[in-house]
Amino acid sequence: MGITRRQFFGWMGAAVGSQAAFASQAKAAATNHFTGHPGSFGVLHDISRCIGCRKCEAACNQVNKLPAPEIPFDDRAVLGQIRRPRAEAYTVVNQFKPKNKPAAVFVKTQCNHCLEPACVSACFVKALTKSKTGAVVYDASLCVGCRYCMIACPFDIPAYEYDNPFTPEITKCTLCQPRIEKNQRPGCVDACPQEALTFGAREDLIKIAGQRIDKYPDRYEKHIYGEHEMGGCNWLYIANAPFTDLNMREDLGITPAPALTSGALAAVPVVVSLWVVFINGLRAISKRKEQIAEEEKIQAVNAAVETEKGRFNLEIKQIKEKARTEKEAAVEKEVKKALEAAAQTLNEIKPAQTTEPVKNAETLLPEKQENT
Amino acid sequence: MTNIVSAARPRLIFFALAISLCLFPRHAAAAQSPDMFDLIHIRIADDAARHEMPAARFLHDKHTKTLTDQNCSACHLKEKDRFVFKFQRLKDGGLDGDKRLYHEKCAGCHEERGKKGLASGPFTSECRLCHSQTSGIQSAAQPVAMDKSLHYRHEISAAIHPEKAGEKTNCSACHHEYDKAIDKTLYVKGKESACRYCHKAALADKTRSFQTVAHESCLNCHYLLHSTKQKAGPTDCEACHDANRLAGIAKVEDAPRIKRNQPDSVLMSLWLKDAQLSQKASKKPSKQFVNPVAFNHKLHEAKSEHCYICHHASLETCGACHTRLGSDQSQLTRLDQAMHSGGNTRSCVGCHQKQMASKDCAGCHSQMVKAGFAGADCTECHSIGKNQIDPIPVDKAAWTQIAEKDVHLRTEQRGSGAGDQIKTSEIPEEVTIDVLSDQYEGAKFPHRKIVTILSERIQKNELAGHFHDGMPTLCNGCHHHSLDPAAPPKCASCHGIAPEPELDGRPGLKGAYHGQCITCHQRMGIPTPAATDCNACHKNRTQSAR
Numbered sequence: 001m002g003i004t005r006r007q008f009f010g011w012m013g014a015a016v017g018s019q020a021a022f023a024s025q026a027k028a029a030a031t032n033h034f035t036g037h038p039g040s041f042g043v044l045h046d047i048s049r050c051i052g053c054r055k056c057e058a059a060c061n062q063v064n065k066l067p068a069p070e071i072p073f074d075d076r077a078v079l080g081q082i083r084r085p086r087a088e089a090y091t092v093v094n095q096f097k098p099k100n101k102p103a104a105v106f107v108k109t110q111c112n113h114c115l116e117p118a119c120v121s122a123c124f125v126k127a128l129t130k131s132k133t134g135a136v137v138y139d140a141s142l143c144v145g146c147r148y149c150m151i152a153c154p155f156d157i158p159a160y161e162y163d164n165p166f167t168p169e170i171t172k173c174t175l176c177q178p179r180i181e182k183n184q185r186p187g188c189v190d191a192c193p194q195e196a197l198t199f200g201a202r203e204d205l206i207k208i209a210g211q212r213i214d215k216y217p218d219r220y221e222k223h224i225y226g227e228h229e230m231g232g233c234n235w236l237y238i239a240n241a242p243f244t245d246l247n248m249r250e251d252l253g254i255t256p257a258p259a260l261t262s263g264a265l266a267a268v269p270v271v272v273s274l275w276v277v278f279i280n281g282l283r284a285i286s287k288r289k290e291q292i293a294e295e296e297k298i299q300a301v302n303a304a305v306e307t308e309k310g311r312f313n314l315e316i317k318q319i320k321e322k323a324r325t326e327k328e329a330a331v332e333k334e335v336k337k338a339l340e341a342a343a344q345t346l347n348e349i350k351p352a353q354t355t356e357p358v359k360n361a362e363t364l365l366p367e368k369q370e371n372t
Numbered sequence: 373m374t375n376i377v378s379a380a381r382p383r384l385i386f387f388a389l390a391i392s393l394c395l396f397p398r399h400a401a402a403a404q405s406p407d408m409f410d411l412i413h414i415r416i417a418d419d420a421a422r423h424e425m426p427a428a429r430f431l432h433d434k435h436t437k438t439l440t441d442q443n444c445s446a447c448h449l450k451e452k453d454r455f456v457f458k459f460q461r462l463k464d465g466g467l468d469g470d471k472r473l474y475h476e477k478c479a480g481c482h483e484e485r486g487k488k489g490l491a492s493g494p495f496t497s498e499c500r501l502c503h504s505q506t507s508g509i510q511s512a513a514q515p516v517a518m519d520k521s522l523h524y525r526h527e528i529s530a531a532i533h534p535e536k537a538g539e540k541t542n543c544s545a546c547h548h549e550y551d552k553a554i555d556k557t558l559y560v561k562g563k564e565s566a567c568r569y570c571h572k573a574a575l576a577d578k579t580r581s582f583q584t585v586a587h588e589s590c591l592n593c594h595y596l597l598h599s600t601k602q603k604a605g606p607t608d609c610e611a612c613h614d615a616n617r618l619a620g621i622a623k624v625e626d627a628p629r630i631k632r633n634q635p636d637s638v639l640m641s642l643w644l645k646d647a648q649l650s651q652k653a654s655k656k657p658s659k660q661f662v663n664p665v666a667f668n669h670k671l672h673e674a675k676s677e678h679c680y681i682c683h684h685a686s687l688e689t690c691g692a693c694h695t696r697l698g699s700d701q702s703q704l705t706r707l708d709q710a711m712h713s714g715g716n717t718r719s720c721v722g723c724h725q726k727q728m729a730s731k732d733c734a735g736c737h738s739q740m741v742k743a744g745f746a747g748a749d750c751t752e753c754h755s756i757g758k759n760q761i762d763p764i765p766v767d768k769a770a771w772t773q774i775a776e777k778d779v780h781l782r783t784e785q786r787g788s789g790a791g792d793q794i795k796t797s798e799i800p801e802e803v804t805i806d807v808l809s810d811q812y813e814g815a816k817f818p819h820r821k822i823v824t825i826l827s828e829r830i831q832k833n834e835l836a837g838h839f840h841d842g843m844p845t846l847c848n849g850c851h852h853h854s855l856d857p858a859a860p861p862k863c864a865s866c867h868g869i870a871p872e873p874e875l876d877g878r879p880g881l882k883g884a885y886h887g888q889c890i891t892c893h894q895r896m897g898i899p900t901p902a903a904t905d906c907n908a909c910h911k912n913r914t915q916s917a918r
Contacts, residue, residue: 044873049883049887049891051890051903051904052904053903053904053906103894183871184871185871193882193883193886194883194886194887195879195880195883195884195886195887198873199871200872204873204875205873207875208873208875208877211876211877215741215742215877216738216741217742218742219738
């Protein structure tokens with residue numbers, strides 16, 4: 001018995017489906033709801049307080065010892081265009097003019113240090129890791145430059161040193177991890193004159209954000225951005241305009257990025273180890289069955305041929321035998337006839353000699369020869 | 373050949389589809405057409421479940437301008453010498469009838485004009501050109517309301533005649549009441565009120581919608597006057613519904629008060645009224661209830677453009693519907709809710725809060741936490757002491773007198789400096805804030821100048837002057853949470869420079885200074901100094917010596 005190609009695909013489809021269905025419930029990320037390492041830090045960005053002075057950009061540049069920019073940080077004309085973080089700028093401030101708002105609204109953009117980052121999940125060499133302080137940390141010594149992290153990030157944050165041909169690195173906000181470890185605040189937080197950035201424990205920041213929204217309900221949108229987006233981020237935002245008017249996506253959902261792929265990924269070892277064995281086993285069985293069937297077939301054919309042959313020979317023999325006897329009989333008959341005719345003739349010729357008919361004409365004949 | 377085509381047909385179809393989808397975008401990018409003020413959505417109200425198409429979009433002014441004689445009878449029929457502003461009919465004929473009417477008459481006219489080679493609209497076969505949802509036309513039409521000036525101009529207009537000749541005023545030309553008993557509308561003197569009290573947004577029973585009656589009343593009269601070559605209001609959409617055009621209407625400054633027998637001062641108190649009406653009650657004022665309010669109706673009337681801002685459902689007294697427990701007429705809104713609920717201009721407190729959001733006030737008030745009743749001083753409004761109503765006054769005149777006295781007293785006191793004052797000389801002229809000096813020199817703050825300007829602005833505003841009578845309240849705008857506003861503590865007493873954020877939301881010192889000053893400037897619309905102009909307030913430090 002063999003298995004047809006159609007049947008094979010049918011079974012495979014069913015197997016894949018059931019595997020994926022069951023595997024999606026058995027994985028580390030989604031069964032627990034990760035709310036951050038306890039005591040991890042974050043930053044609350046109060047968009048209503050930002051005045052677009054760009055002192056945070058200048059401080060980031062200084063603290064991280066980045067090269068001086070082409071356009072100085074006190075030039076506010078750059079706010080005319082929407083910018084995104086790039087190789088030498090870990091953070092940028094953008095200006096928006098939402099409708100129904102008399103004044104412009106400014107938003108600082110940088111890595112959001114997600115609780116379950118997509119970039120960490122996408123990096124297969126663990127160059128990006130989520131640390132206990134809340135920062136998503138990049139280790140250039142492990143990076144292979146595949147830039148999967150740039151594709152994975154839902155906020156389009158990681159930037160790449162395209163101008164550096166030999167040792168390009170991914171660049172993004174580090175949450176000033178070295179400064180945090182020295183009990184200092186990130187550079188941008190210190191620099192902001194309006195305290196639009198508040199640094200503290202993530203739980204505290206959520207509380208503070210909620211309080212501010214309650215105290216000034218006419219000012220703020222009733223939503224803390226980053227509390228649940230993509231599973232939650234360590235960088236939180238409250239704003240005085242709808243987030244969609246500020247280029248902040250509200251269609252990301254609350255599922256963390258790793259949870260979106262862990263179902264399929266969890267299935268891979270199972271597929272690679274067990275399925276290979278089972279499928280090969282199936283193939284072996286199938287092949288063996290075919291082989292046996294083949295052998296049996298040959299055997300049966302041979303046997304049949306033999307039988308036929310035997311029967312055929314027997315028949316021929318019988319026919320030949322029959323033919324011979326018939327021939328003999330015919331010959332005998334003819335001989336007898338001839339003898340009788342001869343005797344007759346003899347009787348007619350020799351009536352004078354004797355009156356004795358020749359009774360035994362045979363005796364007149366020469367010695368009978370044996371016919372075969 | 374046919375064999376090849378039939379075999380490859382699915383593929384051919386696929387490629388044809390793919391290419392056509394790429395070449396012809398599915399959504400025509402809506403060209404940004406100018407804002408229109410005459411956009412009407414034609415949707416037959418009957419039987420909404422049977423509608424197959426979205427509402428048809430109709431530009432009224434465009435049509436009236438094209439059919440140049442501006443004669444409404446081109447599309448509208450007359451009933452009793454007044455145009456009925458339905459299209460080509462006096463009564464609605466149901467979905468099927470009206471649909472046919474619209475298609476025949478509209479598209480028919482378009483087709484006729486099209487045959488003559490004139491520019492015209494879509495034909496019957498071009499459904500989605502009328503029934504379009506993505507045509508890019510935006511309606512910028514603003515609602516129209518008759519303000520005091522416009523009302524006065526109608527009042528004194530010789531062209532508007534009262535119903536019965538010989539009446540002294542022409543109110544009956546527009547104002548009427550509906551008498552249910554005889555199922556007629558008739559004019560009742562002394563009961564004139566806003567159209568909106570009966571004519572709501574949508575058709576209800578026999579009461580037609582406000583839109584219908586407003587257009588019918590106003591436009592018919594304007595049209596009639598135009599046709600007799602008299603000066604009258606406009607008959608096209610734009611002239612009223614374009615905010616710019618509306619603002620350009622000639623205004624009568626200080627139009628005299630509408631004569632509707634409205635009071636100047638009102639003594640407001642529900643329990644007092646009950647006590648007065650009840651024969652059995654003692655003549656002493658109750659200790660259980662709050663002090664009455666002496667309400668300056670004249671002042672509030674002068675400040676509002678429309679009566680219906682406060683008198684939102686009728687011109688009766690508030691207590692008629694807003695009883696202590698609420699009634700069916702008030703949808704169970706109690707009197708205390710009606711008077712005190714925030715966020716709604718109909719309530720006293722709500723309207724005052726809205727005033728606090730105006731530019732003159734928002735500098736301080738936008739930064740104040742939305743407070744509830746805790747800490748509020750009720751006697752600012754509930755100012756009639758119990759001794760003033762002991763014994764409880766019996767007649768209306770006495771009531772009015774009590775209220776008038778109090779209002780008069782308040783008006784005199786306001787801005788007269790009767791409250792606590794701080795001498796100008798005691799206010800520092802300039803304060804140097806250099807506690808956090810690092811990259812910049814200390815900021816030189818013109819303290820006295822700012823206080824003086826704010827103080828002057830307050831005196832000009834009756835509301836502010838009432839609540840901020842006296843300097844100390846004004847000081848609290850910036851020197852908040854201080855026991856003695858005249859001697860406020862340093863900001864650094866409470867706003868520290870800490871690495872950890874305060875869990876009660878208090879900003880650090882840098883954030884407090886910048887937030888306080890910059891936010892005030894932003895809310896008050898003060899362009900200079902700009903928030904990002906650091907040197908305007910504090911110069912750069914030349915030697916950064918720390």
